[in-house]
Amino acid sequence: MSAVDASERSSPTPDKPIRKPGRAGAVLAILGLLTIAAVLPLLASDYRISQATMTIIMAIGVLGLNLLVGYNGQISLGHGAIYALGAYTAAILIDRVGLAWWATIPIAGAVCFVFGFLFGWPALRLKGHYLALATFALALAAPQLLKDKALEQWTGGVQGIVLTPPEAPFGWALSPDQWLYYVTTLIAAAMFLVAWNILRGRLGRAMVAIREQPIAASAMGVNVPYVKAMTFGISSMYTGVAGALGAIATAFVAPDSFGMFVSIFFLVGVIVGGIGTISGALVGALFIQFVPDLADQVSKSAPSAIYALFLIVSMRLMPTGVVGLVRSLHSRLTAERRPRS
Numbered sequence: 201m202s203a204v205d206a207s208e209r210s211s212p213t214p215d216k217p218i219r220k221p222g223r224a225g226a227v228l229a230i231l232g233l234l235t236i237a238a239v240l241p242l243l244a245s246d247y248r249i250s251q252a253t254m255t256i257i258m259a260i261g262v263l264g265l266n267l268l269v270g271y272n273g274q275i276s277l278g279h280g281a282i283y284a285l286g287a288y289t290a291a292i293l294i295d296r297v298g299l300a301w302w303a304t305i306p307i308a309g310a311v312c313f314v315f316g317f318l319f320g321w322p323a324l325r326l327k328g329h330y331l332a333l334a335t336f337a338l339a340l341a342a343p344q345l346l347k348d349k350a351l352e353q354w355t356g357g358v359q360g361i362v363l364t365p366p367e368a369p370f371g372w373a374l375s376p377d378q379w380l381y382y383v384t385t386l387i388a389a390a391m392f393l394v395a396w397n398i399l400r401g402r403l404g405r406a407m408v409a410i411r412e413q414p415i416a417a418s419a420m421g422v423n424v425p426y427v428k429a430m431t432f433g434i435s436s437m438y439t440g441v442a443g444a445l446g447a448i449a450t451a452f453v454a455p456d457s458f459g460m461f462v463s464i465f466f467l468v469g470v471i472v473g474g475i476g477t478i479s480g481a482l483v484g485a486l487f488i489q490f491v492p493d494l495a496d497q498v499s500k501s502a503p504s505a506i507y508a509l510f511l512i513v514s515m516r517l518m519p520t521g522v523v524g525l526v527r528s529l530h531s532r533l534t535a536e537r538r539p540r541s
Contacts, residue, residue: 237385241378249377250449255482255489256381256388257445262469262488263395263481264438269467270476271399272431273411274320275328278335280462281342282436284455286312286443288346291361291453292354301366301448305387308444309437316436320429339463346455360454363447384445391438396478398434407431439466472514474521483522487514 241249261283268274289311290304299307319338326334346355355361368379398404406427409417418424447453469484495506518525 241374241381246375246377249375249381251489253377253381253384253449254446255485256384257442257449258465258469258489259482259485260388260391260445261439261442261466262473262484263392263478264435264442265466266470266473266475266477266481267395267398267407267438268431268435269470270474271404271411272407272428274428274432275332276335276432276435277332277460277463277467278338279435279439279466280458280460280464281338282312282316282439283443283446283462283466284342284346284453284458285315286440287447287453287458288355288361288443289440290444290447291363294363294448295361296354301363302383304448305441305444309441312440312443313433313437315440317429317433319436320432321425323432336460336463339460343455343458346458355455356453358455360452360457363451363453365451366448380449384449387441387445391441392478392481395438399478403427403430468511472511472518472521474523477521477523480521480523 240252244252261279265276265279268276286308289308290301293299293304293307294301323331323334345351347358349357365376366380367376368374372379374382399407406417406422409420409422410424410427414424465488469481469488471484472487473480473482473484491510492503492507495510496503498506520528
């Protein structure tokens with residue numbers, strides 16, 4: 201047999217192209233989600249649209265924290281403070297400076313990126329629970345700093361800042377809730393795509409390498425301090441954009457709205473959705489947005505206990521998160537359908 205005949209036999213024939221399993225299903229799922237996202241504001245009430253908008257905003261924040269915790273292995277309990285920084289940056293620029301609401305979103309992201317990068321650099325000496333405590337202290341201090349008399353002329357003190365909901369431009373027949381929903385959805389889609397590309401690039405591989413073996417990553421030439429600080433900055437940028445969108449969506453910011461539980465909720469969203477997953481951010485956002493309401497409907501006297509029960513059951517049944525469970529089930533079904541040789 202000649203080498204040409206052997207290569208022809210080993211190569212796939214045109215009649216049987218190689219197919220990657222699951223790709224068609226993933227494309228159909230994405231198209232289905234996009235269709236639902238486009239049609240939802242035309243069918244739902246303004247209240248439901250507002251809930252959907254806040255869910256998408258929370259998904260951006262959860263994704264930002266997941267980049268830090270899930271992909272880089274740094275634990276943060278202070279992203280509620282960064283969320284507040286993004287919200288107040290947008291609110292101050294809109295109310296005090298008179299800037300257009302849409303222009304404040306990238307500025308808030310840039311401010312939070314710089315803050316996260318500068319905060320992450322000295323915090324590199326802290327690891328594990330020490331870093332978690334340092335960031336938790338930031339979350340505890342944020343509401344008190346926002347109430348300080350020296351900043352009251354900018355932050356509004358205890359009273360906060362009231363904003364005006366944005367109107368749809370060009371005379372479009374959209375309510376403020378519908379318009380903001382579409383804007384938020386487009387921004388979230390872009391940020392999810394950017395995160396997907398980052399994680400598949402050089403920086404993303406370095407992030408995961410540091411999470412797995414920081415000493416080995418350093419020996420391979422990875423600049424560990426820079427990558428950690430950059431990851432903290434990017435994570436903060438995502439959370440800051442979420443904070444700016446949250447301030448615009450609720451049309452109000454106040455110090456008491458950014459307590460330590462905001463940071464806890466972000467971490468809950470990361471764990472429930474799935475640590476180290478991009479799609480898990482949306483699942484985690486659904487959990488932290490709707491489960492507290494469901495717990496309140498189940499028990500008006502002890503909603504926190506019901507919420508804790510939901511969380512405990514979720515962790516017991518899905519220790520790797522919802523996305524981890526779905527992937528595990530998909531792998532089992534694929535293995536069972538695969539023909540045995």
